[in-house]
Amino acid sequence: MRIVRTDSPQTARDAVTSRILRQIGLGLPVLLLASGGSTAGIAVGVCEDAKRLIGRGATPLSESLSLSLIDERFGPAGHGDSNWQRLIDLGLDECSVNARPVLVDREIRENSFTAAIDAFDGFLKGAVARQKAERLYIVGLFGIGSDGHTAGILPGSPLSVETAEDEGRFAAGYVTDRFTRITVAPPFFRYIDYAVAYAAGSEKRAALATLEREAPIAAQPAQLLKRARETVVFTDALPNE
Numbered sequence: 001m002r003i004v005r006t007d008s009p010q011t012a013r014d015a016v017t018s019r020i021l022r023q024i025g026l027g028l029p030v031l032l033l034a035s036g037g038s039t040a041g042i043a044v045g046v047c048e049d050a051k052r053l054i055g056r057g058a059t060p061l062s063e064s065l066s067l068s069l070i071d072e073r074f075g076p077a078g079h080g081d082s083n084w085q086r087l088i089d090l091g092l093d094e095c096s097v098n099a100r101p102v103l104v105d106r107e108i109r110e111n112s113f114t115a116a117i118d119a120f121d122g123f124l125k126g127a128v129a130r131q132k133a134e135r136l137y138i139v140g141l142f143g144i145g146s147d148g149h150t151a152g153i154l155p156g157s158p159l160s161v162e163t164a165e166d167e168g169r170f171a172a173g174y175v176t177d178r179f180t181r182i183t184v185a186p187p188f189f190r191y192i193d194y195a196v197a198y199a200a201g202s203e204k205r206a207a208l209a210t211l212e213r214e215a216p217i218a219a220q221p222a223q224l225l226k227r228a229r230e231t232v233v234f235t236d237a238l239p240n241e
Helices: 008-027 037-053 081-088 114-133 186-191 201-210 223-226
Strands: 003-004 030-034 064-070 069-073 137-143 171-175 180-184 194-199 231-235
Touching: 003 064, 008 137, 008 194, 008 231, 030 037, 037 064, 037 069, 037 081, 037 137, 037 194, 069 081, 081 180, 114 137, 114 171, 114 180, 114 186, 171 186, 186 223, 194 201, 194 223, 201 231
Parallel strands: 003 231, 030 064, 030 137, 137 194, 194 231
Antiparallel strands: 069 180, 171 180
16 A cells, blocks of 8 residues: 555546556456545546547447446435435536446335345446456545545444455445445455545544554454555645644
8 A cells, every 4th residue: 555645636536547548558448436525526537537538539438447436325316415426416427438326216115225235236246257357457436534434434334344244245235324325345345456545634644644554444444445456545644744
């Protein structure tokens, strides 16, 4: 894991775009998993840049770049707190990529929550199978909270405490006081080829200092970022400043 000083989210945006275009140039399709919150604008910008830079006459971006989410807030598709809806509100052109939202039902039924988790889990399992066969490159774009949470996994939450039964699960959901969440599960992190996190603001300094050390995942879920094959954290608040 590397922590890089930057004064602008553009640095993270450029890093993700460059890596995606490099892999596409090598003939390897890419799956980009985006987060909500402060990194949503970065994800939309990456898609815009990739579309612009891929070049006319090349294979359409939608055939080489898939876009889904790291985590989602459960509800009807398009609801006001949805991370996918936030991407759209920020200008995401869904037609420019192979868009794979987590929420697809406009009406909530009795089994909608479980069905959404199962569908997302199946999607991620398919992505991992392709990655293992060297037919897909997986990129994750994350935020880090001042409390050390990432990917919708809060400290002390059910997903922050791993058990042997969780090993084959790549997506999960749980209820919090504010949101019902669907997120990638801890076992999925080891299949992320390139994880980029952006953490801005002095209030993140303590969390980043802890991230540089080893800490229990239950206390700081952001420790999961270290499981990716390559991890870069961009921040304007280095721990030693």
